[in-house]
Amino acid sequence: xxxxxxxxxxxxxxxxxxxxxxxxxxxxxxxxxxxxxxxxxxxxxxxxxxxxxxxxxxxxxxxxxxxxxxxxxxxxxxxxxxxxxxxxxxxxxxxxxxxxxxxxxxxxxxxxxxxxxxxxxxxxxxxxxxxxxxxxxxxxxxxxxxxxxxxxxxxxxxxxxxxxxxxxxxxxxxxxxxxxxxxxxxxxxxxxxxxxxxxxxxxxxxxxxxxxxxxxxxxxxxxxxxxxxxxxxxxxxxxxxxxxxxxxxxxxxxxxxxxxxxxxxxxxxxxxxxxxxxxxxxxxxxxxxxxxxxxxxxxxxxxxxxxxxxxxxxxxxxxxxxxxxxxxxxxxxxxxxxxxxxxxxxxxxxxxxxxxxxxxxxxxxxxxxxxxxxxxxxxxxxxxxxxxxxxxxxxxxxxxxxxxxxxxxxxxxxxxxxxxxxxxxxxxxxxxxxxxxxxxxxxxxxxxxxxxxxxxxxxxxxxxxxx
Amino acid sequence: xxxxxxxxxxxxxxxxxxxxxxxxxxxxxxxxxxxxxxxxxxxxxxxxxxxxxxxxxxxxxxxxxxxxxxxxxxxxxxxxxxxxxxxxxxxxxxxxxxxxxxxxxxxxxxxxxxxxxxxxxxxxxxxxxxxxxxxxxxxxxxxxxxxxxxxxxxxxxxxxxxxxxxxxxxxxxxxxxxxxxxxxxxxxxxxxxxxxxxxxxxxxxxxxxxxxxxxxxxxxxxxxxxxxxxxxxxxxxxxxxxxxxxxxxxxxxxxxxxxxxxxxxxxxxxxxxxxxxxxxxxxxxxxxxxxxxxxxxxxxxxxxxxxxxxxxxxxxxxxxxxxxxxxxxxxxxxxxxxxxxxxxxxxxxxxxxxxxxxxxxxxxxxxxxxxxxxxxxxxxxxxxxxxxxxxxxxxxxxxxxxxxxxxxxxxxxxxxxxxxxxxxxxxxxxxxxxxxxxxxxxxxxxxxxxxxxxxxxxxxxxxxxxx
Numbered sequence: 001x002x003x004x005x006x007x008x009x010x011x012x013x014x015x016x017x018x019x020x021x022x023x024x025x026x027x028x029x030x031x032x033x034x035x036x037x038x039x040x041x042x043x044x045x046x047x048x049x050x051x052x053x054x055x056x057x058x059x060x061x062x063x064x065x066x067x068x069x070x071x072x073x074x075x076x077x078x079x080x081x082x083x084x085x086x087x088x089x090x091x092x093x094x095x096x097x098x099x100x101x102x103x104x105x106x107x108x109x110x111x112x113x114x115x116x117x118x119x120x121x122x123x124x125x126x127x128x129x130x131x132x133x134x135x136x137x138x139x140x141x142x143x144x145x146x147x148x149x150x151x152x153x154x155x156x157x158x159x160x161x162x163x164x165x166x167x168x169x170x171x172x173x174x175x176x177x178x179x180x181x182x183x184x185x186x187x188x189x190x191x192x193x194x195x196x197x198x199x200x201x202x203x204x205x206x207x208x209x210x211x212x213x214x215x216x217x218x219x220x221x222x223x224x225x226x227x228x229x230x231x232x233x234x235x236x237x238x239x240x241x242x243x244x245x246x247x248x249x250x251x252x253x254x255x256x257x258x259x260x261x262x263x264x265x266x267x268x269x270x271x272x273x274x275x276x277x278x279x280x281x282x283x284x285x286x287x288x289x290x291x292x293x294x295x296x297x298x299x300x301x302x303x304x305x306x307x308x309x310x311x312x313x314x315x316x317x318x319x320x321x322x323x324x325x326x327x328x329x330x331x332x333x334x335x336x337x338x339x340x341x342x343x344x345x346x347x348x349x350x351x352x353x354x355x356x357x358x359x360x361x362x363x364x365x366x367x368x369x370x371x372x373x374x375x376x377x378x379x380x381x382x383x384x385x386x387x388x389x390x391x392x393x394x395x396x397x398x399x400x401x402x403x404x405x406x407x408x409x410x411x412x413x414x415x416x417x418x419x420x421x422x423x424x425x426x427x428x429x430x431x432x433x434x435x436x437x438x439x440x441x442x443x444x445x446x447x448x449x450x451x452x453x454x455x456x457x458x459x460x461x462x463x464x465x466x467x
Numbered sequence: 468x469x470x471x472x473x474x475x476x477x478x479x480x481x482x483x484x485x486x487x488x489x490x491x492x493x494x495x496x497x498x499x500x501x502x503x504x505x506x507x508x509x510x511x512x513x514x515x516x517x518x519x520x521x522x523x524x525x526x527x528x529x530x531x532x533x534x535x536x537x538x539x540x541x542x543x544x545x546x547x548x549x550x551x552x553x554x555x556x557x558x559x560x561x562x563x564x565x566x567x568x569x570x571x572x573x574x575x576x577x578x579x580x581x582x583x584x585x586x587x588x589x590x591x592x593x594x595x596x597x598x599x600x601x602x603x604x605x606x607x608x609x610x611x612x613x614x615x616x617x618x619x620x621x622x623x624x625x626x627x628x629x630x631x632x633x634x635x636x637x638x639x640x641x642x643x644x645x646x647x648x649x650x651x652x653x654x655x656x657x658x659x660x661x662x663x664x665x666x667x668x669x670x671x672x673x674x675x676x677x678x679x680x681x682x683x684x685x686x687x688x689x690x691x692x693x694x695x696x697x698x699x700x701x702x703x704x705x706x707x708x709x710x711x712x713x714x715x716x717x718x719x720x721x722x723x724x725x726x727x728x729x730x731x732x733x734x735x736x737x738x739x740x741x742x743x744x745x746x747x748x749x750x751x752x753x754x755x756x757x758x759x760x761x762x763x764x765x766x767x768x769x770x771x772x773x774x775x776x777x778x779x780x781x782x783x784x785x786x787x788x789x790x791x792x793x794x795x796x797x798x799x800x801x802x803x804x805x806x807x808x809x810x811x812x813x814x815x816x817x818x819x820x821x822x823x824x825x826x827x828x829x830x831x832x833x834x835x836x837x838x839x840x841x842x843x844x845x846x847x848x849x850x851x852x853x854x855x856x857x858x859x860x861x862x863x864x865x866x867x868x869x870x871x872x873x874x875x876x877x878x879x880x881x882x883x884x885x886x887x888x889x890x891x892x893x894x895x896x897x898x899x900x901x902x903x904x905x906x907x908x909x910x911x912x913x914x915x916x917x918x919x920x921x922x923x924x925x926x927x928x929x930x931x932x933x934x
Binding site: 064086088089092096109111112113114115117118119120121125195198199219220415416418419420422423426445446448449450451 | 531553555556559563576578579580581582584585586587588592662665666686687882883885886887889890893912913915916917918
């Protein structure tokens with residue numbers, strides 16, 4: 001039996017996973033800057049770490065998953081001012097949009113989701129500590145900076161010598177000592193509201209983006225923790241800066257770094273600034289949530305995911321194949337409980353969360369199950385259906401759960417089930433009595449209502465077209 | 468035309484509402500202490516202020532609605548320790564349960580929902596201010612107290628002389644100077660985790676409950692704001708203490724106090740501690756959300772609401788009457804847009820949010836509409852249906868919106884609609900052809916699927932039983 005190995009993007013090697021504390025995993029994932037609503041790129045990152053967490057939990061670990069909400073930054077302040085609403089209300093309304101999209105996609109809520117503005121005292125403590133240790137200073141304009149030259153280890157996460165580092169673009173304030181230095185704390189800019197300022201020993205101001213993640217990860221996971229995750233675009237400068245802050249503060253910080261690749265369209269990164277993004281809402285309103293989930297988790301998390309209409313069409317075909325098999329199996333042997341995972345699936349997931357190989361295993365078992373169905377071999381059908389449900393479940397794709405969860409309008413669904421079952425029965429009786437006209441009438445009635453009836457060796461099955 | 472008057476529970480009079488800033492209303496509502504999930508009492512309070520807010524917005528005000536989450540207190544720390552999970556994770560999981568119940572009930576999310584732990588700096592500022600002004604002191608054990616004897620105005624909210632005040636029960640720490648004093652800041656107790664402590668000029672500790680609301684209301688609504696709401700049990704000591712803190716700090720604080728009465732069972736207040744509560748989940752899983760909403764908003768918010776099975780049964784009957792009328796009206800004149808409010812409804816709502824009188828107006832218009840339906844008087848039906856929809860909408864009960872929102876499983880609903888429509892058509896044709904047997908067969912088929920068909924002057928209508 002294999003054990004979990006994962007690609008650590010600092011050492012750039014696949015390493016055996018060994019948690020700091022046996023049986024427990026602390027995982028910090030960079031969450032959203034809630035300047036606007038979520039797009040598919042955000043959802044992919046969240047889904048990547050949802051699968052990581054589910055697999056860790058399946059493997060027996062108790063996972064503490066902390067994911068921040070960046071609820072103050074330049075863009076939030078600017079956009080809220082433009083919209084004429086308080087920045088904190090602007091941030092919260094988008095925080096809610098993220099939650100709704102996560103919920104729709106079956107992404108488990110993190111153990112805790114702290115807001116940056118809720119952790120100013122911890123940030124001030126960290127900054128004081130860095131100043132005391134000679135790794136930070138207060139600029140003339142009241143900004144506080146991390147001093148990159150003071151920390152020879154800087155650049156190691158992204159494999160750059162400190163001299164090669166090109167400064168991040170939003171750090172071009174005038175009171176830096178070195179262009180590579182970055183802001184820990186920002187003095188207020190003209191026109192920014194009084195509510196966006198906190199008192200500090202160095203004057204009024206607000207958090208720098210990088211500071212919050214170092215402060216909050218330490219607060220909730222301790223000075224050293226297991227996994228730090230985020231989107232690939234956060235590696236530099238965000239994670240390099242986080243790492244500099246936390247390690248210069250004397251903390252062990254992160255043992256494994258994981259980065260999730262982008263969603264691309266025509267090869268370009270999907271992003272707000274490029275304007276080539278698909279909003280979560282636009283996709284989730286047009287496609288069933290498990291299909292979107294399948295589309296976003298089919299590629300390996302470290303590969304770019306080129307997204308087009310055919311990505312969703314392919315996911316729909318796969319979803320229909322999975323659910324079609326499980327439905328037919330249930331017709332033969334009754335609903336099958338979640339079964340044990342085949343070893344090849346476990347191997348695939350243990351190999352750096354290899355979802356493409358994992359889905360290949362699922363397809364192979366569906367293939368075997370379909371053969372067994374054709375042979376009406378109930379024992380094999382039962383075993384394969386259990387395995388398929390088990391594998392889908394650990395990926396957050398258990399069709400039985402999705403059906404139950406989607407049944408908000410249960411009364412309508414139940415009425416539909418009962419009505420269609422009765423009509424299908426009558427049609428079967430009519431066929432048995434060779435009353436072809438009656439049988440066809442019923443079939444036409446159902447078809448006109450968008451209900452597709454399929455005759456198989458085990459009797460007729462039906463589903464709502466496009467459901 | 469009347470203008471809005473509301474009962475101010477400080478002056479104990481119905482007062483004309485005049486906002487601090489024309490066209491705007493700042494409203495602070497005490498939210499949940501997230502030690503456990505919500506019960507019907509919590510939902511009633513939230514719903515009361517949801518209706519207040521909707522009515523204010525309908526009246527043309529721009530409402531800033533702030534509602535706190537108390538995410539740290541003695542009970543949260545104790546229960547989390549017992550369950551073996553971090554207190555912040557315990558708090559957040561229940562915060563999520565509250566959100567889910569609010570969402571299910573159609574309660575609009577507040578403009579901002581700050582967490583207590585996110586506002587420690589503001590609380591420390593307030594405490595420092597009170598110490599400086601001679602209204603607070605640090606006890607020997609490190610607790611910081613508000614000095615009740617230092618503030619002659621204490622007791623005015625609840626109409627008590629300062630000498631008559633009986634101390635709140637959770638304030639019995641040993642280092643008070645006066646038994647009536649209450650904690651602004653609490654020194655750590657033995658066994659409390661390090662994450663539940665913040666550094667202050669007076670040593671480590673954590674927020675007192677009352678402090679947070681004074682700090683956060685000022686932060687988000689300013690030193691003086693319009694409405695402060697909460698459950699009736701919060702009047703004393705919580706709101707009395709809040710008022711003492713904020714006014715002793717030199718702030719104008721609240722212009723109108725509003726308190727929502729309890730949900731009772733057999734005359735006793737529904738509460739966690741008495742164990743006689745109905746959880747939100749247990750009620751919402753067994754009854755349609757708009758029916759629960761109707762049941763909780765039927766009584767005036769200042770009256771106790773005695774809750775039993777018949778409360779929900781009565782609400783179901785009323786809901787069926789409203790939706791039945793609107794359905795029949797739609798069959799005659801097509802779907803009716805939200806119409807203008809009858810003046811008597813506006814009068815009822817302007818009279819301290821008088822929902823019982825407001826519902827009486829709705830019933831009266833349904834009655835008139837039903838008479839017009841019997842007469843097939845399309846013009847009157849149209850007018851009454853628009854008025855009824857308009858009145859229900861402003862109370863968060865627009866059936867069209869509820870139907871759309873409940874339609875998560877749209878494909879199934881659409882298929883059901885199409886299928887039933889076709890069967891009802893066939894039945895009508897069979898009846899027209901006097902083929903009673905065929906007509907009855909179809910009716911039986913539908914009945915067996917839980918679909919009720921009713922024949923009326925305008926043709927047959929149907930609905931799913933219990934939907």
